[in-house]
Amino acid sequence: MDDLSRPTRPSVSTLTEPLVENLIARAPQLRLAVTRSAAGARIVDAGITARGGIEAGRLIAEICLGGLGAVDIVPAARFKRWGTLIGVRTADPVTACLASQYAGWSLAEGEFFALGSGPGRALHAKEELFGELGYRDQASSAVLVLEVDRFPPEVLVERIAAGCGVAPDRLTLILTPTMSLAGTVQVVARVLEVALHKAHALHFPLERIVDGLASAPLPPPAPDFITAMGRTNDASLYGGDVHLFVEGPEEEAAALAAGLPSSTSRDYGRAFGEIFTAYNGDFYAMDPMLFSPARVTVTALSTGRSFTHGAFDEAVIDRSFA
Template sequence: MLSVNELALEIFDNLADLAEEFNCAYHELDNGARIVDCGVSVRGGYAAGRAFTEICMGGLGEVNFRNGEIKGIPMPFIDVNTDFPSISCLGAQKAGWTVKVGNYFAMGSGPARALSLKPKHTFEVIEYEDDYDCAVICLESDHLPNAEVMNKIAEECHVDVANVCAVVAPTASMVGSIQVAGRCVETAIYKLNELGFDTRKVIAAMGTAPVPPVRGAKLAMGVTNDATIYHGRISLTMNAPEIKDYLDKIPSNKSKGYGKPFNDIFKEAGYDFYKIDTSLFSPAEVTINELSSGAVYHVGAVNPDVVIKSFGYE
């Protein structure tokens, strides 16, 4: 079986070896754990954002950039594709691990989750877990982890701490904007999984979303979510005639909170995530080619007005 940690380690090693060329910084702790700072105290960039996103997908996704436009305004877009949607998105990229050690907090994602099995139910559903002696984790945080944090990750992954590797970037950074927009495909696979659909039947996936501008820590969460909620466009190829029963529930415009920038919705919810309709965390538009019947389905639509408002364009 494919090892997402083994594949991601190749990308990590290249990033670590050439950190300066990626506008990143490499650190090795006294316990041997390795860290690449992609945005905490460095500026990062598109190359670092691509590497971070491909590591997060366990080496089973490909990332590219292009210059697109929304309502005539030019802006960068990220394009993501994978031939292993269930493993790369749910088995690696999903932000399913809250890393909290002492005063340190980060959202953990990436292939290390397939060793720690966080959350376990996800891996039971997709029938995948990794078996490798090195753990590669992606941390969304504005602080670098210390030795204690890396030790904890090693324990959870059942590997030696010297074999733990982490890439780190804050949400409010260039790499942060890129890697969250790079979750556009994952958002679609995650939504299908939440609906009870067997995502192992999705055999290929491709998606695109605008890369949000970096607007500061206060707005970062909102603008990065809005990229996919209001302008994520996903194409899925699958062998699953039953998908027709799920179509109306896939796109974000079916959510009760749809129609406003995420930061406005969050504010109205008293900054309480549990008060937000979880169906909002979906792509804007999805096209599906169902191979057994030859059917092609299209649901949802982009909402350029909300994107322009969220991104702060005048």
């Protein structure tokens, strides 16, 4: 993918640094708690002991996108009961979604486990995906977002800093429990990312994806992790809408549109929580092709024709959210 490895590609960590500083500066108003680890890393609590909120989640989602995208919260009439959408847009969807936002860095220490997302992944760049993207970032500061409900152990914090190649006091970790308002927003804001990830799984040439827009309904938060995980996934699976603009032959754009929606999965049709229970909580036994938006439009830039597949399922959304 020569186009993806061109030297002019942006530094997601550098672009994100002012966004992180803005989040820290507004912490009291956003109901966030900011502390320092023993080694000096900044820990931003966005929903564990601090309350956090929807606006905090929106800003954290933009941090996850590496400073290359915008996240909006807007009213919409897509569903009768759930009238708020989270909108995502980026002019560099492959870098923003796959090199930054995707939760691909596995972090474990004792009983603690989390998947790291955000710009710090591109500094570490040990995932196989980065070899395919031909991208590795360089910066003097790092930020990772962890979807967890407890604080990471000190030894892991120091290992993350070392993996990013920065001093511990130049590392920021943002903690967003799925059950929290901020966590709910930042997970649903991955609706474009799930489409990019499935396009990659379908072996569509990523360098042909030029632009992207997406939206999904904002679910209410839940009192437990399983319900929260179900609602945030269902927002994309049954309520997500994605529009990709791609280069290349028109017939390949049409094939991508046909293959992307969640309805192509064998597990489609039940709420995520129901599917998870049916597999006895074995996440990896589920069909990986399920993780995709409900409806997808792909526009072939060579001809201007657009192809739409999939549909929203309001009944499943109602059952999940309510």
